[in-house]
Amino acid sequence: MELSGAQILLQSLADEGVEYIFGYPGGAVLHIYDAIFQQEAVKHILVRHEQGATHAADGYARATGKPGVVLVTSGPGATNAVTGIATAYMDSIPMVIISGQVSSPVIGSDAFQEVDMVGITRPCVKHNFLVKDVTKLAETIKKAFYVATTGRPGPVVVDIPKDITAPNITVPYKYPKKISLRSYNPVVNVAKEQIKAAVELLLSANKPMIYAGGGVVLGEASSELTDFTRHLGYPITNTLMGLGAYPATDKQFVGMLGMHGTYEANMAMHESDVIIAIGARFDDRVTGKLDEFCPYAKIIHIDIDPASISKTIKKIAIPIVGDVKPVLKQLLECLKESKKKPNKKALEVWWKQIDEWRAVQSLEYDRNSDLIKPQFVIEQLYQVTKGDAYVTSDVGQHQMWAAQYYPFDKPRRWINSGGLGTMGFGLPAAIGVKLAFPDADVACVTGEASIQMCIQELSTALQFKTPVKIINLNNRYMGMVRQWQEFSYQSRYSHSYMDTIPDFVKLAEAYGHIGIRIDKPEEVRPALEQAFAMKDRTVFLDIMTDRTENVYPMIEAGKGHHDMKLRVALGTSTDRELA
Amino acid sequence: MKHIISILIENEAGALSRVAGLFSARGYNIESLTVAATEDPSLSRMTLVTRGSEDIIAQITKQLNKLIDVVKLIDLADSPHIERELMMVKIKTTEQTRNDIRSVVDIFRGRILDVTPSSYVVEMTGASEKLDAFTAAISPDSIIEVVRSGATGISRGEQGLHL
Numbered sequence: 084m085e086l087s088g089a090q091i092l093l094q095s096l097a098d099e100g101v102e103y104i105f106g107y108p109g110g111a112v113l114h115i116y117d118a119i120f121q122q123e124a125v126k127h128i129l130v131r132h133e134q135g136a137t138h139a140a141d142g143y144a145r146a147t148g149k150p151g152v153v154l155v156t157s158g159p160g161a162t163n164a165v166t167g168i169a170t171a172y173m174d175s176i177p178m179v180i181i182s183g184q185v186s187s188p189v190i191g192s193d194a195f196q197e198v199d200m201v202g203i204t205r206p207c208v209k210h211n212f213l214v215k216d217v218t219k220l221a222e223t224i225k226k227a228f229y230v231a232t233t234g235r236p237g238p239v240v241v242d243i244p245k246d247i248t249a250p251n252i253t254v255p256y257k258y259p260k261k262i263s264l265r266s267y268n269p270v271v272n273v274a275k276e277q278i279k280a281a282v283e284l285l286l287s288a289n290k291p292m293i294y295a296g297g298g299v300v301l302g303e304a305s306s307e308l309t310d311f312t313r314h315l316g317y318p319i320t321n322t323l324m325g326l327g328a329y330p331a332t333d334k335q336f337v338g339m340l341g342m343h344g345t346y347e348a349n350m351a352m353h354e355s356d357v358i359i360a361i362g363a364r365f366d367d368r369v370t371g372k373l374d375e376f377c378p379y380a381k382i383i384h385i386d387i388d389p390a391s392i393s394k395t396i397k398k399i400a401i402p403i404v405g406d407v408k409p410v411l412k413q414l415l416e417c418l419k420e421s422k423k424k425p426n427k428k429a430l431e432v433w434w435k436q437i438d439e440w441r442a443v444q445s446l447e448y449d450r451n452s453d454l455i456k457p458q459f460v461i462e463q464l465y466q467v468t469k470g471d472a473y474v475t476s477d478v479g480q481h482q483m484w485a486a487q488y489y490p491f492d493k494p495r496r497w498i499n500s501g502g503l504g505t506m507g508f509g510l511p512a513a514i515g516v517k518l519a520f521p522d523a524d525v526a527c528v529t530g531e532a533s534i535q536m537c538i539q540e541l542s543t544a545l546q547f548k549t550p551v552k553i554i555n556l557n558n559r560y561m562g563m564v565r566q567w568q569e570f571s572y573q574s575r576y577s578h579s580y581m582d583t584i585p586d587f588v589k590l591a592e593a594y595g596h597i598g599i600r601i602d603k604p605e606e607v608r609p610a611l612e613q614a615f616a617m618k619d620r621t622v623f624l625d626i627m628t629d630r631t632e633n634v635y636p637m638i639e640a641g642k643g644h645h646d647m648k649l650r651v652a653l654g655t656s657t658d659r660e661l662a
Numbered sequence: 663m664k665h666i667i668s669i670l671i672e673n674e675a676g677a678l679s680r681v682a683g684l685f686s687a688r689g690y691n692i693e694s695l696t697v698a699a700t701e702d703p704s705l706s707r708m709t710l711v712t713r714g715s716e717d718i719i720a721q722i723t724k725q726l727n728k729l730i731d732v733v734k735l736i737d738l739a740d741s742p743h744i745e746r747e748l749m750m751v752k753i754k755t756t757e758q759t760r761n762d763i764r765s766v767v768d769i770f771r772g773r774i775l776d777v778t779p780s781s782y783v784v785e786m787t788g789a790s791e792k793l794d795a796f797t798a799a800i801s802p803d804s805i806i807e808v809v810r811s812g813a814t815g816i817s818r819g820e821q822g823l824h825l
Contacts, residue, residue: 202679205676213675230730265733266732390725390728392724397717
């Protein structure tokens with residue numbers, strides 16, 4: 084079978100099992116778009132901005148575990164995609180980004196819409212390719228998917244000059260079934276001794292902690308993590324990226340840890356004597372001040388990426404480089420075989436201590452306010468969706484509230500930009516999720532600042548019938564910026580406020596959707612019910628929340644886990660907010 | 663401590679910039695970097711000299727290994743090895759200084775490649791420290807130009823860095 088480069092690309096994607104590509108046409112990819120027009124296997128989702136394409140593909144990938152695919156043109160199309168590529172890179176999301184490039188003969192001549200995409204994306208991709216020969220195209224696509232989805236996943240860019248996809252040059256097509264790279268071997272075997280040593284240490288603990296992150300979600304190891312945790316009876320905390328890896332409504336779950344984690348999770352980390360970190364990378368938002376991080380703990384660290392081990396926290400007692408799923412299975416097997424059992428007495432004392440920390444109720448807020456509390460909105464969202472929605476978020480206070488007040492019991496339900504912290508992520512990501520799961524409830528929790536960064540995708544949502552529900556926690560501030568300015572800059576609210584905010588109801592209507600404005604707490608529940616009852620409509624809920632609400636608890640910059648700022652300071656009965 | 667990291671890398675366009683970019687992006691320092699094709703034209707051999715604490719060197723080698731194009735690497739400092747660097751120095755000469763400079767070149771086992779009435783070009787190979795010692799032995803006023811290749815290295819014994 085002889086095909087043109089453009090046809091080879093499309094056929095390769097079809098052979099790879101790609102369902103959707105998220106893209107935007109332009110000069111350098113016109114041959115490819117012509118080939119898209121003439122096939123049906125791969126559906127193209129036309130976004131309104133290339134950043135939206137990357138986030139939508141990213142949301143699709145996070146919800147399904149399958150790689151997201153993006154197609155953009157050269158120059159501005161490519162550079163617009165970079166923010167989304169970096170977002171996926173920071174959270175290890177498998178994506179393949181096809182970017183058009185100017186024709187090979189004019190590369191390097193500052194041609195129209197030319198940019199060195201391979202150069203620009205080098206620091207924010209797992210790998211990238213420039214295709215120089217159409218006979219290598221199918222193989223390169225195969226390599227891109229292989230690299231993106233194996234080992235520690237990540238985005239891979241394939242830059243294709245326009246002449247490579249020209250319709251008049253055809254070559255034989257064969258999509259490789261398997262591929263191997265001599266320089267890339269993602270499979271690692273874990274030494275039995277390491278597993279034994281880890282189990283030994285785990286069973287010697289008096290104050291154990293399980294700290295699990297996004298690697299468990301990416302590695303499809305939630306059920307293994309759950310079995311492992313229940314077998315031990317130890318407390319478990321999840322990182323922001325790990326939420327849902329362990330059922331949040333389970334009694335062994337002590338909440339999220341880190342900067343806005345629960346009091347009990349952070350205190351337990353601080354006091355713990357043995358910590359097992361599973362698919363987590365000791366991010367600075369988790370550790371707080373490095374010198375004060377878990378001073379009493381011996382640490383076991385499981386990660387698929389050797390470079391994650393001892394990167395920030397140096398004192399790792401037992402490093403295990405491997406895929407979390409088989410490693411957790413091996414650990415559980417070894418635990419079951421072991422004659423030694425967890426120290427029941429010590430564990431009882433430890434749980435008693437944790438329950439005391441829990442009693443502080445660090446997530447409590449003023450439930451009697453006349454104003455709409457954002458936490459209340461998330462709790463209502465949880466109830467209305469019966470805890471079973473896919474929730475995407477943008478970045479800021481609303482993101483933290485969604486993480487704190489919507490307990491996720493399943494992996495891949497919580498979809499947010501954790502590493503890069505990209506505002507504008509939520510709406511396009513929700514569209515990607517809804518395409519993957521048309522019958523599921525998909526909510527985008529956002530704020531009036533974040534939503535405006537990719538608001539144009541409301542148009543995509545209409546065209547491709549992805550009825551998502553936008554929960555806009557509108558506090559008329561860039562809330563997280565305002566909060567930091569309140570705490571650290573004596574309330575000098577420098578540019579964290581927009582004097583003009585659009586009428587989101589009219590805006591939603593202008594895009595062909597339904598907009599509802601909510602001003603009173605008692606309107607929240609009925610509006611949410613109404614929104615989710617409208618299965619075939621995108622609904623924009625513009626919710627006027629308390630302007631000065633802050634995210635608590637908080638570990639301020641440069642402080643340790645035990646030094647948290649609580650809404651109600653321990654030992655006092657008054658609160659700035661409640662007074 | 664100084665480390666000489668020897669890397670076997672796919673001989674692809676952009677492979678060098680992936681390595682150089684990694685160092686600048688993560689704030690590691692490079693003292694020197696040499697690269698050339700090997701006996702297998704699909705592979706390049708890169709020798710990278712860097713300095714840092716054990717923690718930093720461990721991160722550097724892990725991050726380098728993570729690059730998809732990197733096939734293998736070793737830190738030569740971990741075992742007995744030979745280090746060589748090539749240097750060419752252009753030195754101003756006068757009737758009075760000529761003989762003195764020649765004897766210093768002899769002591770360092772250098773070779774004079776080019777002679778004019780007022781200059782020598784001296785070639786010298788050796789460990790980087792030896793080359794430093796030679797330039798220190800010549801009066802700084804008489805050095806016109808110094809070109810150094812950066813260090814390359816190879817391990818001792820029959821073990822080698824190959825596929």
